Amino acid sequence: MHTEEQTARRDFLTTMGAISAGAVLGVVGPAAGHSPGPKEPEGGGDDAVPRRTLGRTGVKVSALGVGGHHLGDVETVDKAIQFVHEAIDAGLNFFDNCWEYYDGRSEDWLGRAPKGKRDKVFLMTKVCTHGRGADLAMKMLEESLRRLQTDHLDLWQVHGVSFDNDPELAYAKGGVLEALDRAKKQGKARFVGFTGHKSPAVHLRMIKLGYPFDTVHMPLNPFDAGFNSFENQVLPELGKRGIAALGMKSMGGTAAAVKKALFKPEEMLRYAMSLPVAVTIAGMESLDVLRQNLKVARGFKPLTEGEMQALRDRAAPLASDGRFEVYKLSLKFDNPQARIPHDFPLDPEIKEVKEMFRRAEGGSPSKK
């Protein structure tokens, strides 16, 4: 899963990244202004990263967001802190994280970074009950706040809604949705939402059961458009309800299409950012990758509908069996920490499970 994605990223860097390495060092532009436009490039000709409105919350967030999992992949805590500062200085304010990323390391590192800059960022993390109840969720919330060194989150999302019975478990009496309410009431979370990468039908069920989510987070890329599509099935429902859409996996998760040189990373990112989403959350574990993505995001010009259709058409014949979006398909890409509370069997051969057992035996989270 992540490890492959990382490898993919590294491959991508060796081919694409070297070009820009060093070129932009320290030359990041002024922090993006809070100009008004809902989602399109702002201040015509400006090369700031645009800000977009986060659904009915009215809050503005940067159209490119920083993924928390990859932040835990940065080589050292110092480099991670440097990375966060550079991202903030470049005008990114949306920071993603999750209670269970690297057993807390990702939150811990992000929490150390924005000292004095907490008010400049829109901070999201996720709660990992995976079907368990509200009390556990509240404990996770306290841990997240402590690691992130803050007294409140801007956004708290239910993580990894994947399985067909997850909506029922979330909506059950004493379920995680009650924790979202409590956290809001206590002022510990301003907004709430949910995430998942598996099935549009599961997302739709979560939405249609009626909880007033502020955000919904999902995979969006040119391949998604041709296979079990969140873009076709979920995105329009969010628009109708004023819920902010958060995009992820713009490169298809493992970046297989980029590795095979079928698509350029900037095509994939531009496609994802051209959709009607508030933010595209990108996994970036080095300054090089950040700078490459900033090249796309600064003064972002969305693709035309014709250009988007051309990308969809190119992806469609490759997309239709799902092999470029394994997170939707293979059980091997399910988070083992999510399978356990569901009593689903684990496959001891897959690396995430091996890694989990290794950690349980006292090893530290592997870096690579």
Add this chain to the structure above:
Amino acid sequence: MSRQREAADRREFLGLAGRSGAAALVSALAQAAPPETGDAGTDRIPTRPFGKTKEKVSALGIGGYTLGQAPTYEDAERIAHEAIDAGVTFFDNAWDYHDGKGEEWMGKALKGKRDKVFLMTKVCTHGRDRKVAMKQLEDSLRRLQTDHLDLWQIHECVYFNDPDRHFAKGGVVEALDEAKKAGKVRYVGFTGHKDPAIHLDMLSRGYPFDSVQMPLNCFDATYRSFERRVLPEVLKRGIAALGMKSMGGGGEPILLGAVTPEEALRYAMSLPVTVTISGIDTLSVLRQNLAVARGFTPLTEKEMQALRDRCAPLAADGHLELYKSTMKYDGNVGREQHEFPPQKELPL
């Protein structure tokens, strides 16, 4: 699915079952199956209408893939004959099962009995054109030793671009018309095991299919459900619903002890389907299934709901329906026609 895989799964199921007291299982089943009143108090296999046609077929059908996995031809023949004697009329097959052996064995076994059965096979263009389809039809007729099929279905609609390919100009759907016009097939339909959305897309094109085949079982009831999403649409249109994979394809739920084979088959046959096509490669499996089908009385809605509720927490990740949740069950012949890499190169 990878055919080899399906074969392996099947063998494993039977083998394991054999070691862990399958005999007991089978005999328990035989005893447990109450001689419920089916057709007018007889213990015949009930027959049901084939969609809006005047045709009736047996509620239990014989799957051609698994029949082709019987240890020898003689075993397959015994299964076919005993099934016919018990009142089974529906026989399933496909052009690409075991490189033709599936059809050849069935053709041989049905010699002199062709008029007693409702014979179906499937065309495996996987996106190729109608000429390929018509050539496959001739192969199928020759192997099945008949001049016509009762039902000819488009096999394995499992990729999201399949509907476009099948309905393209010069595509397989045109071959369905041509074959009907030529009197070589009476009815036409399509099959697939992957995603209700693909079935719904096929249906949305407005073609007058006579039948639609899909996985239907107590796990499907809550996971990417054909029962919930496709079955009502099929029935609304007066199309015959054909159920398959009543035991989850490879029998995994049975092996895990999640349901008994009797429960699984009774559930599938209690749905508003024309026939439940069952993979049978030994006489003991045949008899086990016949014990359920003879004088079949459907489960009550309450009993069905109880089974759905029991299965739902196990069903929710798809590990008991791998044909939906992974690419493992997608045949290499079809993958090749889509220019997809073969099974062994998949990242799964």
